[in-house]
Amino acid sequence: MDQRLQRRRRAAKKKQKSGLTKLLQDLSPNFRFSTKYAHLACDQLVCLLLPLVGFFRDSARVIKRCTKPDRQEFRRSALAITVGFLIMGFLGFIIKLLHIPITNIIMG
Known part of the structure; x- marks a missing residue:
C-alpha cells in the first residue's frame, strides 16, 4: 500500500x-x-x-x-423556442386577465 x-x-x-x-x-x-x-x-x-x-x-x-446545426436540428430548436414563447405569452395574458378584476375588487 x-x-x-x-x-x-x-x-x-x-x-x-x-x-x-x-x-x-x-x-x-x-x-x-x-x-x-x-x-x-x-x-x-x-x-x-x-x-x-x-x-x-x-x-x-x-x-x-x-458544430453548426443541420437543417433538422435548427427547425427543432426554432419550434421549441416558438412553443416556449407562446406558452409564456399565454400564461402572462391569463395572469393579467385575472389580475384586473382582483385589482378592481381591492381598490373599488
Whole structure:
C-alpha cells in the first residue's frame, strides 16, 4: 500500500504543467520584494489570473466541440423556442386577465 502511494506521489511530481498556470505557479512562491505589500499584490494578481486561465481553457474546449446545426436540428430548436414563447405569452395574458378584476375588487 505504501509503495503504491509513493509511486503516485512520484508520478504526480513528474507531471509538468504547461502554459500560463505553470508560469504563475512557478513565479508565485519565488517573488521576493523589499516591501511587505508587494507580495500581497503578487498574490492578488495570481488569484486573479488563475481563474481567467481556467475560463479561457474551458472556453477554447467549448469552441472546439461546437458544430453548426443541420437543417433538422435548427427547425427543432426554432419550434421549441416558438412553443416556449407562446406558452409564456399565454400564461402572462391569463395572469393579467385575472389580475384586473382582483385589482378592481381591492381598490373599488
